[in-house]
Amino acid sequence: MANKNNKKRDTHTISMLVANKPGVLVRVAMVFARRGYNIDALVVSPSVNPLYSRMTITAKGDPNTLDQIIKQAAKLIDMIHTEEHSDVDAIHRELALLKVKATPANKATIVKLAKKFRTHIVNENDKAIIIEQTGTTDELDAMEMLLKKHGITEMVRSGKLVMAKGKEST
Amino acid sequence: MTPKHKTKTHSKFLSPKQITGAEALVKCLENNGVEYIFGLPGGSVIPIFDALVNSKIKLVLVRHEQGATHMADGYARATGKPGVVLVTSGPGATNTVTGIMTAHMDSVPMVVLTGQTISPMLGKDAFQEADIVGISMPAVKHSYLVKNTNDIPRILKEAFYITNTGRPGPVLIDLPKDMVAGPFTGSLDPKMDIPGYTVPAKGNQKDILKMAKMFNEAKKPLLLVGHGAVIAKAEDAVRAFVRKLKIPVTNTLLGKGVFPETDPLNLGMLGMHGTAYANKALINCDLICSVGSRWDDRINGNNAEFCVGAKKLHIDIDPAEMGKIVKPDASVVGDARLVLEELIKHVEPQDTRAWIEELAFYRTEFPLKYSNDHGLTAQKVIDELYQLTKGKATIVTDVGQHQMWAAQFCLTEHGRKWLSSGGAGTMGYGFPAAVGAQFGTPKELVVAIVGDGGFQMTMPELATVAVHKLPVKVIIINNRFLGMVRQWQELFFGNRLSGVDLEGSPDFVKLAEAYGIKGIRISKVEDVRSKLLEALDHNGPVLIDAEVIKEGNVFPMVPAGKSAHHIIIEPPTTQLEKPTGST
Numbered sequence: 001m002a003n004k005n006n007k008k009r010d011t012h013t014i015s016m017l018v019a020n021k022p023g024v025l026v027r028v029a030m031v032f033a034r035r036g037y038n039i040d041a042l043v044v045s046p047s048v049n050p051l052y053s054r055m056t057i058t059a060k061g062d063p064n065t066l067d068q069i070i071k072q073a074a075k076l077i078d079m080i081h082t083e084e085h086s087d088v089d090a091i092h093r094e095l096a097l098l099k100v101k102a103t104p105a106n107k108a109t110i111v112k113l114a115k116k117f118r119t120h121i122v123n124e125n126d127k128a129i130i131i132e133q134t135g136t137t138d139e140l141d142a143m144e145m146l147l148k149k150h151g152i153t154e155m156v157r158s159g160k161l162v163m164a165k166g167k168e169s170t
Numbered sequence: 171m172t173p174k175h176k177t178k179t180h181s182k183f184l185s186p187k188q189i190t191g192a193e194a195l196v197k198c199l200e201n202n203g204v205e206y207i208f209g210l211p212g213g214s215v216i217p218i219f220d221a222l223v224n225s226k227i228k229l230v231l232v233r234h235e236q237g238a239t240h241m242a243d244g245y246a247r248a249t250g251k252p253g254v255v256l257v258t259s260g261p262g263a264t265n266t267v268t269g270i271m272t273a274h275m276d277s278v279p280m281v282v283l284t285g286q287t288i289s290p291m292l293g294k295d296a297f298q299e300a301d302i303v304g305i306s307m308p309a310v311k312h313s314y315l316v317k318n319t320n321d322i323p324r325i326l327k328e329a330f331y332i333t334n335t336g337r338p339g340p341v342l343i344d345l346p347k348d349m350v351a352g353p354f355t356g357s358l359d360p361k362m363d364i365p366g367y368t369v370p371a372k373g374n375q376k377d378i379l380k381m382a383k384m385f386n387e388a389k390k391p392l393l394l395v396g397h398g399a400v401i402a403k404a405e406d407a408v409r410a411f412v413r414k415l416k417i418p419v420t421n422t423l424l425g426k427g428v429f430p431e432t433d434p435l436n437l438g439m440l441g442m443h444g445t446a447y448a449n450k451a452l453i454n455c456d457l458i459c460s461v462g463s464r465w466d467d468r469i470n471g472n473n474a475e476f477c478v479g480a481k482k483l484h485i486d487i488d489p490a491e492m493g494k495i496v497k498p499d500a501s502v503v504g505d506a507r508l509v510l511e512e513l514i515k516h517v518e519p520q521d522t523r524a525w526i527e528e529l530a531f532y533r534t535e536f537p538l539k540y541s542n543d544h545g546l547t548a549q550k551v552i553d554e555l556y557q558l559t560k561g562k563a564t565i566v567t568d569v570g571q572h573q574m575w576a577a578q579f580c581l582t583e584h585g586r587k588w589l590s591s592g593g594a595g596t597m598g599y600g601f602p603a604a605v606g607a608q609f610g611t612p613k614e615l616v617v618a619i620v621g622d623g624g625f626q627m628t629m630p631e632l633a634t635v636a637v638h639k640l641p642v643k644v645i646i647i648n649n650r651f652l653g654m655v656r657q658w659q660e661l662f663f664g665n666r667l668s669g670v671d672l673e674g675s676p677d678f679v680k681l682a683e684a685y686g687i688k689g690i691r692i693s694k695v696e697d698v699r700s701k702l703l704e705a706l707d708h709n710g711p712v713l714i715d716a717e718v719i720k721e722g723n724v725f726p727m728v729p730a731g732k733s734a735h736h737i738i739i740e741p742p743t744t745q746l747e748k749p750t751g752s753t
Contacts, residue, residue, distance in 0.1 A: 018366075019365075019366060022315070023303065023307075023315070026304070026307065027307060030307060030308055034308060064493075067493070068490065068493075068494055071489055071490035071492075071494075072490050074489070074490070075488070075489075075490055076366070077311070077312040077332060077364055077366055077367050078366055079366045080365060080366045
């Protein structure tokens with residue numbers, strides 16, 4: 001098992017602006033799959049121009065292989081722009097929904113924790129609490145760790161979104 | 171329908187008479203300069219074949235769709251123009267996959283039109299439905315599924331532009347039957363819509379100057395030319411560059427002819443079965459500059475030991491090739507011709523005499539050779555063919571031992587006079603590719619050199635040759651073995667022959683005659699010249715069955731995964747360890 005620092009260094013965030021057409025996702029995914037590279041998270045969403053979509057991909061692995069993947073993906077005819085982003089040059093955000101088992105004993109602690117992390121409780125009854133959290137990957141990881149001991153029954157994370165800072169394009 | 175809607179549909183480009191999607195398609199093919207279509211019909215493409223009846227485009231009916239793709243490929247490599255394939259849906263489409271992948275690996279322009287079930291039935295397992303866009307995706311430069319009849323002209327325009335610009339590659343267009351059978355009301359000359367596609371042209375000046383400086387500091391430079399130089403029409407630029415600097419040149423299998431192989435500065439092909447002197451140059455050079463080659467594993471062998479200590483320079487139009495295999499010390503992304511035309515202005519001739527002499531010594535010490543003492547060899551047949559044609563013929567090969575012998579002995583004077591499946595190594599390529607080349611260059615002498623194994627994979631195209639009375643000459647180097655695999659089994663696997671004996675092959679002379687084609691058998695050393703002359707003089711197709719010794723081996727040989735240091739020049743007397751490299 002790689003230690004946490006290694007894991008972090010090996011994680012890459014790639015933003016792609018692609019033509020909004022059927023099959024583009026397959027073409028991009030194939031560039032990764034062919035080289036045995038696993039995609040950890042993928043977000044596809046409309047861009048400000050309806051002709052194009054934005055893909056944000058988080059992937060782990062050897063940087064040389066990733067460099068080749070980015071170059072090969074950039075060659076796709078439907079690829080308008082592709083860029084790898086570091087933590088420094090771009091804003092990174094993720095959203096998580098966490099369902100935690102609620103008991104009379106732990107409910108108050110969970111509510112306190114949710115407040116401390118500036119998250120929202122979006123649904124609750126006497127069996128379960130659903131917490132919505134937006135933040136960096138690290139913040140989401142930390143919250144997950146803390147809630148684990150209270151029993152997370154379900155978790156859905158959006159995958160990372162990035163936007164380049166300043167006037168640079170993403 | 172409101173009047174407003176009507177005016178919108180009736181643009182100024184609307185044809186006076188209502189036409190179908192298929193008719194629009196054929197018109198666009200004509201407008202894109204297509205002269206031949208290689209194909210085979212089926213239910214979903216009958217409307218297109220129907221539209222071809224009234225077209226000036228000539229249809230070449232094949233016997234198997236793989237043959238059509240290799241013909242289109244041979245046509246494209248011989249002429250520089252995209253080859254066009256038209257097949258039906260389902261199995262018709264899947265039969266093109268090997269040919270598409272072959273073209274993709276060697277950067278060959280090709281437009282493949284596949285039939286498809288009607289669009290309401292897509293994904294419902296309709297009769298002869300295959301997801302050919304999905305199946306072919308990793309092997310195409312780009313592909314389209316037509317979803318609107320009026321998109322056909324734009325898609326064709328884009329396809330022809332994409333396939334033959336930048337680094338060429340095949341483009342597939344999947345045509346649901348209702349799209350081609352339905353009415354066409356759009357423009358035949360629309361605008362392209364490919365904002366994501368850019369073609370690098372001139373290289374970056376700073377990169378070029380960096381490269382020039384390295385050339386000016388090198389004592390033992392070596393130029394490596396590949397297929398990219400052929401594609402970029404860089405022949406004159408390469409020649410001027412080499413003549414100015416007086417530096418040795420080696421070429422990849424597909425780079426043959428960019429710099430004349432008869433020139434003393436040309437060391438011939440390098441790599442696994444390249445000349446000993448080209449491989450010695452690899453070991454001893456202090457600079458190697460690739461022009462349109464991708465440092466294939468047949469050249470590098472072992473990347474860690476490849477040209478250690480030499481500066482590695484890379485010129486390629488594909489940015490993804492930079493650093494893919496070899497980390498270059500200097501690189502220029504751009505068109506090979508344009509880059510060399512700029513680079514030549516900044517390089518100065520250095521004294522390369524000692525370097526040239528060193529390589530000349532290797533050439534005399536380790537020449538390519540063969541013996542006539544133990545029966546008829548493949549080399550004798552190929553060498554004799556070369557002596558008779560002297561670089562005038564277009565040589566098309568299949569894949570295997572004969573291909574390597576042909577690469578060694580058929581010296582090539584110009585690009586596009588040597589066609590061979592390099593990257594893919596597709597057996598069955600040679601014969602149909604020669605057919606396509608002959609269609610594209612009807613005045614040229616086209617000779618296919620094939621093995622008895624590969625030939626049998628696509629030999630139904632003898633019918634295509636017979637119908638069109640194409641004067642293509644096919645030489646089967648017949649050793650009754652899948653020779654290259656047998657050679658590996660002999661050298662590396664204790665001669666445990668497994669699955670290589672081609673017993674049961676037909677009498678090829680009789681086979682030719684069954685198609686009404688002239689068949690000639692060569693079995694004696696003393697007959698080679700006269701029989702080849704007889705074939706070359708014949709005004710029509712000829713199939714030559716050259717019965718060569720069964721167990722000839724190709725040398726030199728660098729075992730897969732090894733560096734050029736480990737070159738085997740003479741047949742080894744001991745068992746060799748199993749190769750570690752890819753295939």
